Amino acid sequence: MTFLNHSTDPTPREPALSVILPASNEAGLIGMCLDAVAASTEVPGGVEVVVVANGCSDDTATRARAHARRFADRGWRLEVIERDEGNKTAALNAGDSAARSGARAYLDADVVVAPTLLAETVQALTSPGARFVSGRLVFATPASGWSRAYARFWRRVPFMAEGVPGCGFFAVNADGRLRWGAFPDIVSDDTFARLHFAPDERRAVAAPYSWPVVEGLAALVRVRRRQDRGVKEVRRRFPELVRNEDALPFPPAAKARAALADPAGFAVYAGVAAAVRLTPRTDGGWSRGR
Template identity: 30%
Template sequence: MSTGDTASIGKGEGRAQSKRPPFSVIIPAHNEELVIARCLNAIVDGVAPEDLPEIIVAANGCSDRTVKTARETAPSAMVLDLPAGSKVIAMNTANTHATVTPRFFLDADVQCDYRSLLATAKVLKEPGVMAASPRLEMDLRGFDRWVRAYYRVWLTQPYVRDRLVGSGVFGLSAEGLETIGTIPPTFADDSWVRTRFSYEERRNVAQDECGGEVSFTVTPPRTVSDLVRIEARRRIGSEQVRVLYPSPHNGRINRPGDLRTALSDGASIADVVIYLSLKAVALLRYRWDKLRGKSPRWVRDEKARQAA
């Protein structure tokens, strides 16, 4: 891969390590000073130096203390200071520096510990497995009750439960990396990656070899308005992937009948109504912006970062 961007590289590039790292972790980070330490600490805390993974923080277009905080939190990590504020450029650039597979791409606002990544890395070494993620968990403490209702339903849907790859973390085997090549410019990098692989080539990992639970934790939008904005952005990304990057694996994921699963798993009828209503509002916002010719732009939840 070649992006043409230059980067300042942190001291971690030259770390001495006699033992080959068990996997790589690439963390794209744009102005993530509020969460980057939490993300890195989840990976490195309690891990012996010789067992540490190869970590590359791809700071991009940062005007805050992301680079400084990352270098202080994880001195063994390579920290790239890229001038362009682009997640995809950051991921592709970091990928040219990485030397180890399996390789994970991890959003800076996500928490995923070493044990969960290691368990998933072992699965990625199995024959035929191209892409994998740990099991997804949502941190909904202190959230708007409408948001909690929405996610009580969302977490039961096939997108989440049926070999999810994405929503903050995805790992690729050596063959998987070769298959995808360079990630194209898209608002939905995780959806693009997921749709490059068949169902049989993807895995979700819920337990390690000893039966211990493994997962990663996402903090979703905290309010209804933020949730609608983020959901509308997801629709932009989904359309980009469907139209610009077609794939035989890019089929419909969730169907109306899947809502029965939510009801059988503890969600109420009111939860389902709220879920469908917020989906509809997000769809209307997406279509209205498209009708007005409003240029798509990256949207993220700043309130969740401030709360962190």
């Protein structure tokens, strides 16, 4: 297995936060993601970013390294690791092995963070005890009408609107990271991490981050099927974590009001859910849909 490492290390001290960023064939998006991180407001103690390019057949790693000087100029560290294997949880584990801070943030390469997100996250992680922190999730506007309708209704679902889902970005402090060892080979790493924390140990800061919704009806069905499978897998393999599930209720009356307010969104959202239940699984592994 090829294992290449490149880093800029202007300050050898332990940073306040290590951001672990797995990326597989993300050449078209990694620059936008890293630009946003590099434009973050000041974080006392500094930040390091560990990009793990895994299973790439494009120039994701090269494009990530092109940002090295920008990070170094502000005293932050950027490390780029290349792995032949295209496996997200293995990439997360490689990033964890390279990280120097006990506080860890896990960031998807298609996410764009707001300038204050990292600083607010670090502040929230300093609270006593173990902490799981995320930002205010904002859906990037899809090009597909199907996806726009789905996203409109999805954001009304209490788990997304009122919970701390951590989709695409979540962080834990050092005490929190001690709750598990290596990431297991699972589909839903964010669910696995989140359920290691009781609801009162999770925090959502005000700063937003932009998370994409896949494009098109077929992609929505594929990804929803994968999401559902990932949650069920965690519950099946790690039943002791189910005690931390805070399934926020969506009462029939509230659902009816939401459906009346956006009938098209409800129709698409319910249709995707029905398609997942009624159609056989034809996709395997990772489903990105973009």
